[in-house]
Amino acid sequence: MSTNNNKQHRQTISISRLWRMLVLPLMAVVVATVPAKAFLARPVIFASIGSVTTAPSGWLQFCSENPDECRTTPDPQQNVELTPDLLQQLFTINAFANDRVKWTSDLERYGKIERWAMPLDRGDCEDIVLLKRRMLAQAGWPTGALLITTVEDPKAGNGRHAVLTVRTDRGEFILDNQSPEILFWYETQYRFLSRQSATDPNLWVAFADAKELPGPVLAPRVR
Template sequence: MSVFFGHDSASAAPIRPAPVIRALTEKPIYIGVGDYARPPMGWVQFCSEHADDCRGGPSEPRDVRLTAPTWSQLVEINDHVNAMIQPATDVDVYGKVEYWTYPVDRGDCEDYVLLKRRLLLDAGWPREALLITVVRDQRDEGHAVLTVRTDHGEFVLDNQVADILPWYDTGYRFVKRQSQSNPNSWVALGDSRPRTPVTASDRRP
């Protein structure tokens, strides 16, 4: 399945699904990005064990050109991972409080994110558009999601919600994520809700 980048294709005009139309007409479609933030320790640990998946220096930010085929592929991969992986804590699966890795059949939120990101990369999506993101949920608990940057806004792939939603419709407070220009650099995200430190102990699967 093809993935389109940029905005100049004359032969394939985007077909906007309902969430894209809402994003264009109601609220800011991109979240504010702030200064440097410290990478999560789980990402550092993951990169120490999967060095090939963390290589690569700075690059130009790229957004995915959202079309009917790209949207369908995004939904398919999100649904596939959510269905095949059963939620479980790192303690239950690995005997560790915090451990980021590719899941086999069970895992917590970061494991879902890593697998979705890898499958999208394998399908030809640019890494600059696939950003691991730390949020706080409605219960003020730490959680991880995959933010996908498109030319029609930012959408969130989540193991706790079936639908792919615009970032502002998730109800989450966005804390930090990978930089578009370097996956090993992290940036703070603009959000007006009170900040609470994200710790490993309060993160949900």
């Protein structure tokens, strides 16, 4: 086994241990729950998807180094039936990853403008999204419901940013390292560019032009 493979194997073990040691106990003792009834009473509106587009170069590089993370699953496309417990799980994992990983640029970590990698304690937005995707998959969420998404952030001069879209029967939620909130996609201020297809993580699709949607509403947070 090569040095890189050994490193990746150790990293996978470390993340799995973090999950067992920190996240699962935290989920078991959470007392405060998300007021799910009010949260889930909002409009169920799914984003309009357009044509197939080019996958980000960082994803292609990540898949060449981590093929197991990029395999197409045999399960058909499905939206998760969201329950209060699963909603709480989204909040718990989102908060854990955001708190665990200190935002660090790829230039500082690797001396490169762009590199996607599974983080331990440092990483940028794409890395944090990869961690959330893995942790949710390990918790039993289908990967077809966990879609890496690229957006433009008007607060950063329309700079590129990555978030995780989670598809459920109650709509599509955005998990974002820049906010402790979990919002429906239409509640964010982002301009959505592209995301993974729900049927194949290596197939990326562009977003169609957004129609008139409800205005931003802050989602409740777990305290």
